Amino acid sequence: MSDKALIIVAHGSRKASSNEEVRTLGDNVRALRDKEYAYVTTSFLEFAKPSLKESILSCIDKGIGEIVILPYFLASGHHVTRDIPEVIDDIRSSYPQIKITLKAHLGSSTGMVRLLNDMAK
Amino acid sequence: MSDKALIIVAHGSRKASSNEEVRTLGDNVRALRDKEYAYVTTSFLEFAKPSLKESILSCIDKGIGEIVILPYFLASGHHVTRDIPEVIDDIRSSYPQIKITLKAHLGSSTGMVRLLNDMAK
Numbered sequence: 001m002s003d004k005a006l007i008i009v010a011h012g013s014r015k016a017s018s019n020e021e022v023r024t025l026g027d028n029v030r031a032l033r034d035k036e037y038a039y040v041t042t043s044f045l046e047f048a049k050p051s052l053k054e055s056i057l058s059c060i061d062k063g064i065g066e067i068v069i070l071p072y073f074l075a076s077g078h079h080v081t082r083d084i085p086e087v088i089d090d091i092r093s094s095y096p097q098i099k100i101t102l103k104a105h106l107g108s109s110t111g112m113v114r115l116l117n118d119m120a121k
Numbered sequence: 122m123s124d125k126a127l128i129i130v131a132h133g134s135r136k137a138s139s140n141e142e143v144r145t146l147g148d149n150v151r152a153l154r155d156k157e158y159a160y161v162t163t164s165f166l167e168f169a170k171p172s173l174k175e176s177i178l179s180c181i182d183k184g185i186g187e188i189v190i191l192p193y194f195l196a197s198g199h200h201v202t203r204d205i206p207e208v209i210d211d212i213r214s215s216y217p218q219i220k221i222t223l224k225a226h227l228g229s230s231t232g233m234v235r236l237l238n239d240m241a242k
Binding site for chain 2: 006008010013015017018021022025028029032033036037068070072074075076077103104106107108109111112113114115116117118119120121
């Protein structure tokens with residue numbers, strides 16, 4: 001088991017079922033990735049818990065040394081360009097020994113074109 | 122060339138660059154799918170043009186007989202469950218001869234798990 005964690009961070013919705021969709025997706029990603037990541041979880045910026053900060057701190061509590069953050073956002077709005085980096089910078093200043101990697105947001109993935117293409121079939 | 126069109130419908134953003142991200146994605150999907158679809162375009166529910174209704178009417182003007190609509194949404198909120206179907210029902214009542222298929226929203230695709238998995242590597 002690695003000491004690496006993956007946190008999928010979504011916007012969060014007032015609609016509970018939308019947040020459940022994200023959590024289920026996280027569960028399904030976890031089922032695929034248990035070898036590379038010791039821990040896979042979902043977090044939210046608004047309207048749902050845990051927050052991104054809470055998720056990161058929970059990983060650190062568990063002894064995780066490396067955290068990869070994947071923004072589950074279609075577009076690079078302020079949440080992607082400002083809010084998520086701010087949370088990470090804040091954590092880094094308190095826990096400089098933890099390696100935190102911020103991935104590009106979902107919508108920028110080259111795989112998105114392929115996925116839409118598959119869905120259009 | 123088929124007489125089939127694909128319309129990718131996104132929420133739309135006040136941030137012009139976010140709408141451009143969607144249009145570029147549409148361009149890239151178009152590049153892959155020119156054999157199955159005579160026409161691939163993007164449309165928006167808010168803040169950007171063309172609207173979904175405008176896109177559908179434009180397809181009908183072009184003589185397209187079959188339109189596939191793919192909601193570029195991560196969660197099945199009101200836009201997916203109510204607003205998009207309402208536009209489609211409205212068009213269907215005026216143009217019953219046009220076949221319109223509404224696909225499931227992006228976030229519900231089984232390929233999304235694989236995409237996140239690939240991105241987490």
